[in-house]
Amino acid sequence: MTIAETWEQFAQVVDMMFAEDPKRCRVTVSYQPAQGVLVLKVTNDHVTVKYKTEHAQDVKKLEKLTSQLMRQLVSK
């Protein structure tokens, strides 16, 4: 399990994984209000990449990413 350092890295990996095998790829978002942490995880059952953040600005980016992904998932 790798941990992405920056959002750009994470976004790249997500795109790659999804392009390879959209059927096996899944994204998980988990929010822990107790610690004020947002964790994103993307996996295709072979490789997993995680991204952890505590910043409010990342929520916006998350939102963009998830909407983009959702569109792709539905269109394929």
Next chain:
Amino acid sequence: FLTELTKLFQKSKSSGTGTVRITMKQYDGQDRHRPRKNRQPRRRAGGSGSGDATSSGGGECGCLIRATLNSRKLSTVVHQKDVNRFQLAFSSLLKGNIDGLKKRDKKAAAAATAAASAAAKAKAKAS
């Protein structure tokens, strides 16, 4: 689904324990496992016993979305027709509820001061 999700977030905030998890993946309408083609006398392995991977013929997939909090679970499938509407509502929901994260003080302050100084310079030039 969305109203239940709002409730989930609110509950997690108030109770202060546990995390809210949201998961997304592609869904092709297959609810059960596909039976094996050759019935061999095997011991029952728990979990997935699906046979060879058959392609679902493309198109018309939905997006399966799950949300869970401690022991409570929700899920829904979003089809192409509902995508736009759902997405709008979903994103505003996330934005509204995922608060309590830190704000980038230094960077925001630096950006603000940079913007202010740039504006001041422009004004000085104009006058």
